[in-house]
Amino acid sequence: MTKLLKKATEVEALEDKTHFGFWVYLMTDCILFASLFATYVVLRGNTASGPSGHELFDLPMVLVETLILLTSSFACGLAMLALKRGDKRQLVGWLAATYVLGVAFLVIELNEFAVLVTEGHGWQQSAFLSAFFTLVGTHGVHITIGLLWLLVLVCVLFKRGFSDKLRRQFVLFSLFWHFLDVIWIFIFTIVYLMGAA
Amino acid sequence: MTKQLDKNQTAIVGYIVGFVLSVALTLTAYAVVTNKTVMGVTLMMVLGALALVQVVVQLIFFLHLGDEPKPRWKLAVFFSMLVVLVIIVGGSLWIMYHLDYNMMHMPMEQLQQRMDKEAGF
Numbered sequence: 001m002t003k004l005l006k007k008a009t010e011v012e013a014l015e016d017k018t019h020f021g022f023w024v025y026l027m028t029d030c031i032l033f034a035s036l037f038a039t040y041v042v043l044r045g046n047t048a049s050g051p052s053g054h055e056l057f058d059l060p061m062v063l064v065e066t067l068i069l070l071t072s073s074f075a076c077g078l079a080m081l082a083l084k085r086g087d088k089r090q091l092v093g094w095l096a097a098t099y100v101l102g103v104a105f106l107v108i109e110l111n112e113f114a115v116l117v118t119e120g121h122g123w124q125q126s127a128f129l130s131a132f133f134t135l136v137g138t139h140g141v142h143i144t145i146g147l148l149w150l151l152v153l154v155c156v157l158f159k160r161g162f163s164d165k166l167r168r169q170f171v172l173f174s175l176f177w178h179f180l181d182v183i184w185i186f187i188f189t190i191v192y193l194m195g196a197a
Numbered sequence: 198m199t200k201q202l203d204k205n206q207t208a209i210v211g212y213i214v215g216f217v218l219s220v221a222l223t224l225t226a227y228a229v230v231t232n233k234t235v236m237g238v239t240l241m242m243v244l245g246a247l248a249l250v251q252v253v254v255q256l257i258f259f260l261h262l263g264d265e266p267k268p269r270w271k272l273a274v275f276f277s278m279l280v281v282l283v284i285i286v287g288g289s290l291w292i293m294y295h296l297d298y299n300m301m302h303m304p305m306e307q308l309q310q311r312m313d314k315e316a317g318f
Contacts, residue, residue, distance in 0.1 A: 020270055020271065023271050023274060024274055027274050027275060027277075027278040028278075030278050030282065031278060031281050031282060031285065034281070034282040034285045034286055035285055037286060038285055038286045038289035038290065039289075041286075041289075041290060042289055042290065042293045059227070059230070059231065063223070063224075063227050066223055067220065067223065070216070070219055070220060070223065071216075073255075073259060074212060074215075074216040074259075077212040077215075077216075077259055078209070078212060081208055081209060081212070084208075175260065178255065178259040178260050179260065181255060181259070182252055182255050182256065182259075182260070185223075185248050185251050185252055185255070186248060186252075188223070188226075188248075189226060189244050189245070189247070189248035190248075193226055193227070193230045193244050194241060194244055196230060197230050197236075197240055197241075197244075
């Protein structure tokens, strides 16, 4: 009994440590995004006689994109509750929702990029567009990595079943996913809403 | 068992409250821009305020910030990050605004004169 208790506290301590370590990573990622935001805000007026955000952004589409990512984040939260209950079916269900919505978000974003580039408004046109593609693209890369990570985790779950390690990984993934939604609030507000206003 | 269930239920309520608030704040911000009810600096401030409120909502209800036993290391790291963030963003904007102010708002001849004078600098 005491041995079991000791093991439980050891697992808990490890959980706290990895959780905290990952949190520190997220905070440094915040600083990365802060510098990209600072760059964007400084360069947003430098359109080199090209179009500004006001002419380029398709606001209704961006709103849909935003709501999709928000719902994905919510589904991920519900998946974590299922994880706590140990309910594998619900966990996989909510994670599937998270994944599909994440892919939908990425498709809309890549479509927006493709339209901009084919119309000749690529990253080489102006400092504003360079900063725009860097900022929004970096967020997109994070989303892509998150989706790959989620896919790997679910594969491992199906192959080997639950373990303490896998449980921990799912919790870290949910932190990452919620964090990306928080970053998107700023992109939505500063880049799109303020840019189109 | 019932206690466990209760805990789960309050957790679900937390996520739902966070989600509904976030959707409402997003739609409000969108409506403020499309309806053009306010313009200029006021609009920017309204949008900024709505974004900040939503960030706080998501930090509390989704990321459970501040929901850890003491000592609250996560919160401490979060606030140190905020300090760095304010220095980077605030500092960049401050410097670049003054650079613009000093360089851009003079008449063309004056700018040319200044550039001639300081050529090679």
